[in-house]
Amino acid sequence: MNEPAIETRDLSFAYNHHPVLEAVNMRVRRGEFLAVLGPNGGGKTTLIRILLGILRPMQGRAMVLGEPPGESPQRVGYVPQSQSGADRFPINVMDTVLLGRLGHLGRWFRFSGRDYQMARHALEEVGMLEFSERSIGSLSGGQRQRVLIARALAGEPEILFLDEPTAAVDQAFHSRFYDLLKELNEQKNTTIVVISHDLSVLSSHVKAVACVNRNLYYHDAAEISQEMLEKVYHCPVDLIAHGHVPHRVLKHH
Amino acid sequence: MLEILQYEFMRNALAAGLLVSIACGVIGSLVVVNRIVFISGGIAHASYGGIGLAFFAGFAPGLGAGLAALVSALVMGLVSHSRKHRADTIIGVIWAVGMSVGIILMDLTPGYRVDLMSYLFGSILLVPTHALWSMAGLILVITALTIFFYKDFLVMSHDEEFARAMGVPVTSLYFLLLIMVAISVVMTIQVVGLILVIALLTIPSYIAEKYSSSLKQMMLTAVIISIVFTQTGIWLAYYMDLTTGATIVMVAAAGFLISSLIPGRAS
Structure with a gap:
């Protein structure tokens, strides 16, 4: 440390x-x-x-x-710059936030109760828990951004970009x-x-x-x-x- | 109405339509959400170069189409990754050159005039039983890969930048997707022909996206819609004595029109 x-x-x-x-x-x-x-x-x-390991x-x-960038994605959280325009992608809020737990997940594993718990907690933190089942496309730009912040928080990062x-x-x-x-x-x-x-x-x-x-x-x-x-x-x-x-x-x- | 099932070629045609629908629903969904429709069209047309080469050099046209589709998929993948701002132009060039090479090689093939139409518009009524088995095998592989990498494809398709930060091998997955597109395209060419492949790859997925709340659901819905389109199209073509591929696409277009009148989930 x-x-x-x-x-x-x-x-x-x-x-x-x-x-x-x-x-x-x-x-x-x-x-x-x-x-x-x-x-x-x-x-x-x-x-x-570069610090995320996306660019060399x-x-x-x-x-x-203490590691080269990209070595331990589960320790790092990221909220990318928001893309403008309507997002028609078929995914709901909960599934989006769960993807923030991807770094903690082995290839053969499904999301566990703990993953759901962390996702719910992160949604609560940004005040979006009641939108869990809503599709991303139905949210306003600001609401969508909150969901992306929750996605980064759900991974319990040690460092957050x-x-x-x-x-x-x-x-x-x-x-x-x-x-x-x-x-x-x-x-x-x-x-x-x-x-x-x-x-x-x-x-x-x-x-x-x-x-x-x-x-x-x-x-x-x-x-x-x-x-x-x-x-x-x-x-x-x-x-x-x-x-x-x-x-x-x-x-x- | 069921009497047409007594003909083996009709049974095979309906089975081929069913199998291709699975590939079109699963891979077509990924094509639509990743916005690689144009690349997929390029792969389909460039594969004609392989068909021409196969006739010229004397090997199986299916193999030629497959090889040309794979090579063009990889080249287009490289181009779209490294030279993003002019990728569409270069893909358009590969699209046209592949097609032209095919036509010229056909011209140069001595004493052999192949029915060009069967590749342009499909030859679903001529699908032999053994071809059905290799289609089934390829679909099994595609479906298994999609399930295995589902979460990776999901995060890559939704937010590529975030996927990279999460350590998802986005570039490798992108090429894997293009290879699966190439395989699906070659299979679908048999059913509707290379000109109409894109319709079957995109219309069912596009309709499905409107009514789905997850990528998984979109894929399943697109498979079902695609099955309805191909089976209806084959029956209609038989009874009205029309070209099967074009009839399937017209059925899909009708479905597309009807769906535009039915509101989706997020409106």
């Missing part, structure tokens, strides 16, 4: 010779609550996909929970959701890595901030303060979407 939750060394990645990440070095403690900020196309999602780094190496998890959810669930993450982080010591533009909520919840714009700038702070937020804006970030009004932030000021 002493090894860091995430450790990268000179991590680089490029799409078609176009560099997306360059020499990223980071070390994230166990039990950290990390916000990842940065402009769109700055490499935030790419970084998370072109240079450098990464370790997650979230890619703009609240982009589609309603305002009422919004703060409750971050409280839920805080609770997970404090009570179960779950390491949380969340990509978000929502500085207002993040400031009262996160413990550290990383800014990704090809390079990574890590701000380790036990408390989020005004100074911390200023540091965030001092990242070489061109544009940060904040609410509906984009703030123009100048480079190197």
